[in-house]
Amino acid sequence: MGRFTEGEIIQLPQASARKQKPGPGRSSTGLITGTRVFALWSENQHYFSAVVQRRENDRYWxxxxxxxxxxxxxxxxxxxxAKLEAGDTIILKSDTVQISKIMTDGSLAIEENLTVNDIIISAWIIDAQWEDRKLTHEEINCADGA
Incomplete structure (x- = not known):
């Protein structure tokens, strides 16, 4: 997994986005802008990677x-x-991974090149492991510049 820096704003080429349409959150150079977060998708109680678009009162699109x-x-x-840490529990969207090492205790090591797009995090995991990583409004940059 790539390294992230705390407070980093991720900019990905538009080609790496699933849909190639212009719109909010896409700069004229084709880059996705705004703070990259894991956000709760309330329909299934899992956190998915997303880009903050704009603020509406105390919530964000x-x-x-x-x-x-x-x-x-x-x-x-x-x-x-950017606050992913070694030891965090994640769910991979892919159910196919390759074992990179078998440990002496019988546990398996899996080494994959992942991006945040490959990761889902259950809400209970966020509650258990990410309680000390809550955001403030000052840490958020919106794609619309507001």
Whole structure:
């Protein structure tokens, strides 16, 4: 997995986005802008990677990487992608992985090149492991510049 820096604003080429349409959150150079977060998709209680689009009072419109859908998410239900840590529990969207090493205790090591788009995090995991990583409004940059 690539390294992230705390507070980093991720800019990906438009070609890496699932849909190739211009719109909010896309600069004229084709880059996705705004703070990259894991945001709660309330329909299934899982956090998915998204880009913050704009603020509406104390909540934020985010665009999910998965399908370019948008949702209005409270700040309390977002975490910076840059705050992933070794030991965090994640769910991989892919169910096929390759074992890279078998440990002496019988556990398996899996080494994959992943992006935040490959990761889902259950809400209970966020509650258990990410409580100390809550965001403030000052840490959020909106794609619309507001």
């Amino acid at each position: 985010v665009r999910f990487d998965e399908d370019d859908s948008e949702a209005l998410v409270p700040l309390a239900h977002m975490r910076l992608c």
